[in-house]
Amino acid sequence: MADWSECLDVAVDIARRAGQMVSCAVQLEKRVSSKSTPTDLVTEADHQVEELIISTLREKYPTHRFIGEESSAAGVKCELTDSPTWIIDPIDGTCNFVHSFPMVAVSIGFAVRKELEFGVIYHCFDGTLYTARKGHGAFCNGVRLQVSKEKDVSKALILTEIGAKRDSATLDIFLGNMKKILSAPTHGVRIIGSSTLSLCQVASGAAEAYYQYGLHCWDIAAAAVIIREAGGCVMDTTGGPLDLMSRRVVAAGTREIAEYVVKQLQPINYGRDDL
Numbered sequence: 360m361a362d363w364s365e366c367l368d369v370a371v372d373i374a375r376r377a378g379q380m381v382s383c384a385v386q387l388e389k390r391v392s393s394k395s396t397p398t399d400l401v402t403e404a405d406h407q408v409e410e411l412i413i414s415t416l417r418e419k420y421p422t423h424r425f426i427g428e429e430s431s432a433a434g435v436k437c438e439l440t441d442s443p444t445w446i447i448d449p450i451d452g453t454c455n456f457v458h459s460f461p462m463v464a465v466s467i468g469f470a471v472r473k474e475l476e477f478g479v480i481y482h483c484f485d486g487t488l489y490t491a492r493k494g495h496g497a498f499c500n501g502v503r504l505q506v507s508k509e510k511d512v513s514k515a516l517i518l519t520e521i522g523a524k525r526d527s528a529t530l531d532i533f534l535g536n537m538k539k540i541l542s543a544p545t546h547g548v549r550i551i552g553s554s555t556l557s558l559c560q561v562a563s564g565a566a567e568a569y570y571q572y573g574l575h576c577w578d579i580a581a582a583a584v585i586i587r588e589a590g591g592c593v594m595d596t597t598g599g600p601l602d603l604m605s606r607r608v609v610a611a612g613t614r615e616i617a618e619y620v621v622k623q624l625q626p627i628n629y630g631r632d633d634l
């Protein structure tokens with residue numbers, strides 16, 4: 360059975376190179392535009408970094424498929440097939456990047472026959488590297504990761520992200536969900552502006568759970584492998600199996616906390632990545 364470890368090594372190398380490109384660009388003048396909503400920002404650096412990653416990988420693996428955030432925004436079909444597929448967020452936390460707020464990552468996931476095989480997430484500001492390969496554990500700078508085993512939600516720190524929709528009805532549901540989570544009571548809620556780095560906090564045990572409506576497959580793919588290999592669970596917001604293209608997720612160190620979060624949530628409909 361293919362072990363894909365060579366592909367993981369290549370992913371680590373290109374994630375580091377891309378992350379260093381981002382950390383250089385953060386100090387430069389940025390040309391900012393928006394995509395699905397005025398708060399869904401994109402810069403030239405997002406495009407340049409995605410081009411670097413995909414062109415490098417395509418040259419080495421010409422038969423592989425690629426799903427990239429900015430290619431998808433440009434109209435390339437976002438389709439997960441049985442082929443080896445790279446799932447890429449060139450800059451996760453673009454709004455943070457624009458503001459030089461130090462929570463920005465490069466995320467590279469990899470799937471074969473629609474199964475996530477490995478994930479690499481590189482923190483562009485401090486060089487922290489999160490990696491995981493299915494069946495081989497999860498690591499942060501080479502040190503094994505272990506999720507929090509906390510089952511008591513009143514002792515939990517829970518992370519989420521706002522998402523791109525900011526209309527009044529969506530914000531009412533978003534804030535209502537947060538109120539339910541805070542009223543458990545939990546120790547707190549944190550929003551850091553990067554789905555992938557938030558999910559890495561769950562993998563490292565620094566937070567007990569993460570939930571979001573409105574993220575994408577490229578936010579979830581790498582982090583899902585890292586959390587699972589750190590002993591955590593990643594599921595749909597209904598409590599069912601993760602649907603990578605559904606633009607929603609609940610992840611936690613323990614099933615007890617995940618199921619508590621699921622029970623509090625009112626859904627926000629962001630559609631799907633593959634429609």
Ligand SMILES: O=P(O)(O)O[C@H]1[C@H](O)[C@@H](O)[C@H](O)[C@H](O)[C@@H]1O
Nearest residue numbers: 451452453520522523552553554
């Ligand atoms: O667009 P990038 O790649 O920066 O990803 C962010 C999304 O844009 C946000 O909506 C979402 O809420 C998260 O912040 C996510 O990290």
Ligand SMILES: [Mg+2]
Nearest residue numbers: 428448450451
């Ligand atoms: Mg991005």
Ligand SMILES: [Mg+2]
Nearest residue numbers: 448451452578
């Ligand atoms: Mg993102």
